[in-house]
Amino acid sequence: MMRALLVDDTTIVRESLPLLMPSIDFVAAYSHVDALIAEALPADLVVLDLHLANTTQPGVRQGVAAIQALVELGYRVCAYTQEERRFVLAACLAAGAQGVVSKSATVPATTEAFHRVAAGEFAIPMPLVGLVELLARRRSVTIASPRQLEVLAGRARGLTYAELSRRMHLSEATLRGYWADLCVTVSTYFRNVSPGDLERELGVGPGDLVSYWPTPGGGGD
Numbered sequence: 001m002m003r004a005l006l007v008d009d010t011t012i013v014r015e016s017l018p019l020l021m022p023s024i025d026f027v028a029a030y031s032h033v034d035a036l037i038a039e040a041l042p043a044d045l046v047v048l049d050l051h052l053a054n055t056t057q058p059g060v061r062q063g064v065a066a067i068q069a070l071v072e073l074g075y076r077v078c079a080y081t082q083e084e085r086r087f088v089l090a091a092c093l094a095a096g097a098q099g100v101v102s103k104s105a106t107v108p109a110t111t112e113a114f115h116r117v118a119a120g121e122f123a124i125p126m127p128l129v130g131l132v133e134l135l136a137r138r139r140s141v142t143i144a145s146p147r148q149l150e151v152l153a154g155r156a157r158g159l160t161y162a163e164l165s166r167r168m169h170l171s172e173a174t175l176r177g178y179w180a181d182l183c184v185t186v187s188t189y190f191r192n193v194s195p196g197d198l199e200r201e202l203g204v205g206p207g208d209l210v211s212y213w214p215t216p217g218g219g220g221d
Contacts, residue, residue: 001025002118005041007033007047007066008080017047021111033069034058045068045118050092051079056196064078064095064214071096077208078117081111086131086202088212097121122183131202132186140201141189143182151178 006029008014014029027043030036032052038201048070050126052062070077078099079092089100099117101110102125113123124132133156135141136149142148147168156165161172195209 002045002113002115003027003043004045004047004118005036005037005043005075006030007048007058008047009052010049010138020107020115023111026116032062033066034061037069037073040073042076046075046077047080047112047114048077048097050079050083050088054220064091066214067092067095067097068214075119076120078114078123084127086127087209088196089125089128090131090190090198090207091212091214093124093128093187094193096153098187100125100128121180122187124183124186126156126158132156132182135189135201138201141186143185145178145181146157148178148182151175154183155179167187 001023004027005027006014006017007028008029010065014031017098018024018026018029020066021153028039028041028092030038033048036046048066049132050063050066051063052060052066067079076100077097079089079097080101082103083089084102092100093191098120099113099122101123105113114208127154133152136143136152143152149166150168154167159167164170164175165172195213196206198213199206199209
């Protein structure tokens with residue numbers, strides 16, 4: 001069984017996820033990242049809420065700094081969040097997360113995404129897929145295969161692998177392989193692009209992404 005650690009400052013989330021996802025062994029749950037780091041238990045995955053600061057723990061490490069700290073310790077990280085801003089979701093990948101899952105997703109979809117990330121795959125949310133398609137069209141993200149572009153366009157419009165399989169006359173396994181390769185390309189791109197470059201590509205105001213984007217060594221102590 002896959003072993004996971006959970007970081008979320010909401011008690012009901014920490015207590016309910018293990019009950020809702022019996023295929024995952026949540027070996028420990030924490031209200032903040034520093035508590036996890038202090039114990040450093042082995043796990044296949046860390047499920048991390050992005051926004052942890054509140055009146056009871058105003059100074060806790062959160063967001064991309066928390067992701068970086070966990071990745072530096074060798075954990076695979078999946079952000080579990082209500083955040084919907086595409087630039088923030090992109091920053092999660094830039095910080096080293098292998099997945100971003102919305103808290104509005106269904107339990108089966110969330111469980112599947114957690115398992116994929118624990119297995120070393122990527123889980124990219126639909127809002128970010130649309131952003132990637134835009135970057136690909138502008139040739140900011142270099143994608144080797146026209147088939148990958150076709151898969152990306154289909155996924156950005158909500159098509160399932162079964163629908164894409166019928167449309168492209170390829171097996172679902174082949175399409176999933178294209179998608180996996182694409183996710184690696186996208187993750188590499190976000191980890192290497194500067195916020196200034198991304199701002200210019202997307203027409204975002206200068207300096208708007210700096211507060212969200214990870215910095216080298218941003219994990220802290």
